[in-house]
Amino acid sequence: MxxxxxxxxxxxxxxRNKVLRAEDLAAQFETSVRTIYRDIQALSEAGVPIVGAPGQGxxxxxxYFLPPVGFTAEEAVALLMGTDFIEQKLDGEYVCAAKAARRKIEAVLPEQVREESVLVRETMRLIHVGESVAGWKEKDYLGQVRRAILERRKLSFTYLKKIPESDGKRENRREVAPYGLVLVQGNWVLIASCDLRQDIRHxxxxxxxxxxxxxxxxxxLPGFDLSRYRPPDDRNxxxxxxxxxxIVDKIAESANFYMEAMEGRKDHLLVTFRVRHPEELxxxxxxxGEDVEVLEPETLRIRIREVVEKILKRY
Known part of the structure; x- marks a missing residue:
């Protein structure tokens, strides 16, 4: 800075604060008290009406307000909750930026609007469950990937697939040209041109x-626009x-992405899903459990039977 x-x-x-000591400002901005004294003097000479009270700060x-920005309480809440979201989901560089932005937003709010916005925010929260070690690693990768996209530099990584390949392998080395990042159902997904597949992959x-x-x-690739990009639907x-x-509500909440149709019957529902691989479902x-029965395809019925038999052997 x-x-x-x-x-x-x-x-x-x-x-933002009624009174601050030079020592508090020096600690916050990681500088000396003497530097803060010089800054206060420079601001006063520039016309900022700063009042100093001996022993108080x-x-x-x-x-006096700087800059003259007017927000309603609802607008302030929208901006402040945005900084909350960034703190939770982006990497360290943007976490620091979000905190700085929040301090600036709160500073330019008139006291009445600031107090009202606090009351509104207390009624709404972005719930953030503590992340695992893998979650923190994902944030570190997010920072590296984000910078690689901006610098147009390729990435290399080992990727663990959810569904094994035909040879049984679940992971392989990829080299990609990163195009953009998308947050999908709480998970960061990289959109990239994959050298191995010679196509855009996620x-x-x-x-x-x-x-x-x-x-x-x-x-x-010429014409690529992340805001307009839509992946092909290959759930066949x-x-x-x-x-x-x-349990229809439970199914709708947990597997909504795969659901295609739901038909009412006398004593049950007939639900159709569309997937890339049966293993996904x-x-x-x-x-x-016992509240569902797969009617087709037969291969999935057999697969479920095999899994259940293995479970029974364990118990």
Whole structure:
């Protein structure tokens, strides 16, 4: 942070707080108290009405606001909740930026709007469950991938697939040209041109291992626009399931992405799913237990029977 940025930040902090000591400002901006004294003097000479009270600290003259931005409480809440979301989902660089942005937003709010926005925010929360070690690793990868996209540098990583290949392998080494990042159902997904597949592919950051940002540069495919990009729907396998009506809400919540149709019957529902691989739906079906029965395809019925028999042997 240079001198100009620090002095603006000091002004915003004084606007946000009634009184601040030089020692508090020095600790916050990681500088010396003497530097803070010089900054306060420079701001005063520039016309910022700073009042100093011996033994108490510095404050801004009442009624002074910088810059003159007007937000309603609802607008302030929208912006502040946005910073909450960024803190939870982006990497460290943007976490610091989000915190700084929140301090600036709170600083420019008139006291009445700030107090009202606090009351509104207390009624709404983005619930963030503590992340595992893998979650923190994903955030680290997010920062590396994000910078590689901006610098147009290729990536290399080992990718763990959800469904094994025909040879039984679940992981292989990929080299890709990263085009963009998308947050899908709480998971960061990289959209990239894959050298191995010679096509655009999607990679969940949580399944990446041994990520390396390469020196090799790339050029994006002509006409590619992440905001307009829509992946091809290659869910070509249909699965039909007889369902107990009592758990229809549970099925809709957990497997909505795969669901294609739902038909009412006298004592049950007939639900049709569309998937790329039958194995994708297997964990859901096993979780629904006796309340569902797979009608087709027969290969999935056989697969479920095999899994259940293995479970029975364990118990």
């Amino acid at each position: 240079n001198k100009t940025e620090r002095q603006l930040a000091i002004t915003l902090e004084l606007q 510095y404050s801004l003259m009442e009624g 990679f969940r950051l949580s399944r990446m291992r041994e990520l390396i940002v390469l020196e090799e540069r790339f050029s994006m 396998i249909r699965i039909r399931v007889r369902v107990n009506p009592d 297997l964990p859901y079906i096993l979780g629904w």
